[in-house]
Every structure is written in structure tokens, then in C-alpha cells.
Amino acid sequence: MRRSDNKYVDGNEDATVYHIAIKDIKPNPYQPRKTFDEESLVDLADSIKQHGILQPIVLRQTVKGYHIVVGERRYRAAQIAGLSELPAIVKQLTESEMMELAIIENLQREDLNAMEEAESYAKLMHDLNMTQQEVAKRLSKSRSYVANMLRLLNLPQPIAKMIREEKISGAHGRTLLAMKDVHKMKRLAKKVAQEKWSVRYLERYIADHKVNQKVETSSKRAQSKPQFIRKQERQLKEQYGTQVSISTRNQKGQITFEFTSEAEFKRLIRQLNNDQLF
Structure with a gap:
């Protein structure tokens, strides 16, 4: 020296x-x-x-x-x-x-990718026993930003690899986490990379997918009900002007009335107080 x-x-x-x-x-x-x-x-x-x-x-x-x-x-x-x-x-x-x-x-x-950034935050927390808040303060970031980056560590390895290779972004990865089915998530990630989807387009696609899935589940559930139950649901819907669901299990059941506002709730209560269901 x-x-x-x-x-x-x-x-x-x-x-x-x-x-x-x-x-x-x-x-x-x-x-x-x-x-x-x-x-x-x-x-x-x-x-x-x-x-x-x-x-x-x-x-x-x-x-x-x-x-x-x-x-x-x-x-x-x-x-x-x-x-x-x-x-x-x-x-x-x-x-x-x-x-x-x-x-x-x-x-x-400058060339740091989102996965490396998330891993660095996790390393600070693990090796130096820091909290998310302490990491955020040390690096002049918000705690929510650090927390969002750390969520990437929950991605399946094939998708994490795509982020490392910059085939998709970290924002794509965080959006994909809304898909609970890992196999569907992987297939969708490949589609996003191949077709160069924007993050916003991916968000809309997942939102639509969830709505369709919910409708499909409700439809299947409705079709599995006995015919006389479905008939009663239709009659109650017409009588009270709202969606009605009847579920039964082990000789017990539940009738659910749907309302979307306080005014509709009060209307239903008045009708139920004045009417007899059966």
C-alpha cells in the first residue's frame, strides 16, 4: 500500500x-x-x-x-x-x-431490475434485523413502496426469472399476484411477455377474468340447486324486486336478500315487516 x-x-x-x-x-x-x-x-x-x-x-x-x-x-x-x-x-x-x-x-x-431490488430489501431486513419501516427510512422510500416491492418475492420462480430478464416488468409481476391459481398465473405471464401487454391492459384482463369467474361459479351453484328452490328464488325476486338466494345444508337453510343502497335496504325491511313469506 x-x-x-x-x-x-x-x-x-x-x-x-x-x-x-x-x-x-x-x-x-x-x-x-x-x-x-x-x-x-x-x-x-x-x-x-x-x-x-x-x-x-x-x-x-x-x-x-x-x-x-x-x-x-x-x-x-x-x-x-x-x-x-x-x-x-x-x-x-x-x-x-x-x-x-x-x-x-x-x-x-442503473441496471437494477425489480427482483434484485426486492431481494436487496429482504436482505437488509434479514441480515441486519430491520423492519420495513426502517428499510424505507434508510433508503428514503415510503414503507408502502418497500412492501409492494417485497411482494414480488411471492412470485413463482419462472415469473421472477422473466422479470430478471426484463421480459415483463415488476409492475406486471405485482399485478399477476392477483391470480391465485399458480398455473394460470404462469400461462398469463407468458402471454403478457409474448404480446407485450401494458400493465393497465393486464389489470383490466384480470378484473374481467374475476368477474367472469364469479358469474360462472354463481351459475354453476344455481344450476346445482333443486328445481323447487330455484322456483322459490324467482318468485321472491319478483315479489321483492331484488336478487334472492336460498341455500340449504343438513336440513338447515338461509334466505339472502341483496340490496345495493340504504334506501333499498329500508324498502326491503318495510316489505318484510308487512308481508309473510310463506
Whole structure:
């Protein structure tokens, strides 16, 4: 390690920049990012060859050398470029601080997809024992935003993979969660990707599907009733001017009158008080 004469502004303070041998630097064991685009690394390596490292990486010194806190992509590109040392700022950090900085740096990536973002929030909560509210406050997000992103972790793996590959968006994924049948959800996700559906179109499709499913279920339930029960339902509907349902089970039953407003409710009560059903 050799000290540079240069200073780098880190927050509100000047930080000393050291030149650290690349062989002494190790990747961050808490790095949530598992894959790095090789083509973009090569592009960055070409830029480094031409302009050098414009921003020092941040390291934490350990008994085994130096661990990267911030700047693993620059470290990998510098290796490709053939550099033997890197400009770095060495910070005194705890394990928890190192873990948190690695996750926060990952969240600041421009190419971060929705699944990676959701996994980073979950990792902060699990590894650092944070609540959703604490994660939201630390990252200047609303708690509802964090909660909505975390819902993506409930998606089946094939759909999560589609979001990672940017075939569908995170918003598509959250909308698909309204489908309770996993097999139908997977089929619909493929259709969304193939036909390039907008999120709004998907929302309308699912809403219509639920309505149709409800009508179909009601129709099947009605058809399964004995004929004399269906006849009584029709008569009561005509008599009281509203939808009436009669259900029976184990020699017990229930008559349900439907109303859609307070005025309709009061009208029904008056009629029921004045009339005798049977």
C-alpha cells in the first residue's frame, strides 16, 4: 500500500487515497450482486486503460487483506485492464456497516431490475434485523413502496426469472399476484411477455377474468340447486324486486336478500315487516 498525494472528497470530508495492490483486494463477501455483464466490464476496462480510475473504490482492511465495500465493478474491470494497483479509500467499518453499504450500492445501480431490488430489501431486513419501516427510512422510500416491492418475492420462480430478464416488468409481476391459481398465473405471464401487454391492459384482463369467474361459479351453484328452490328464488325476486338466494345444508337453510343502497335496504325491511313469506 502506498499513499497518494491526492485527496478525494468523501461526503463532507477529505479522504486520503491509497494505492492498493490488486492482489491484496478481495470481493465483498456480502455483495448481493452475483452476476456482472461481461460486455460492459470490457467497455469499462477500455475506458480505464484510456482515462484511468476516475473515482477511488472503498475498502475495509481485515487481517486477510482488503475487502471491497464499494466499487467491485471497477475492481473487476481493472483486472481485465491489467492494472496492478487501484486507488482506494480505506474505511474503518463494522461487519454490519460493510454489509449495509454493499446492499445500498447495489440498489443504486442503473441496471437494477425489480427482483434484485426486492431481494436487496429482504436482505437488509434479514441480515441486519430491520423492519420495513426502517428499510424505507434508510433508503428514503415510503414503507408502502418497500412492501409492494417485497411482494414480488411471492412470485413463482419462472415469473421472477422473466422479470430478471426484463421480459415483463415488476409492475406486471405485482399485478399477476392477483391470480391465485399458480398455473394460470404462469400461462398469463407468458402471454403478457409474448404480446407485450401494458400493465393497465393486464389489470383490466384480470378484473374481467374475476368477474367472469364469479358469474360462472354463481351459475354453476344455481344450476346445482333443486328445481323447487330455484322456483322459490324467482318468485321472491319478483315479489321483492331484488336478487334472492336460498341455500340449504343438513336440513338447515338461509334466505339472502341483496340490496345495493340504504334506501333499498329500508324498502326491503318495510316489505318484510308487512308481508309473510310463506
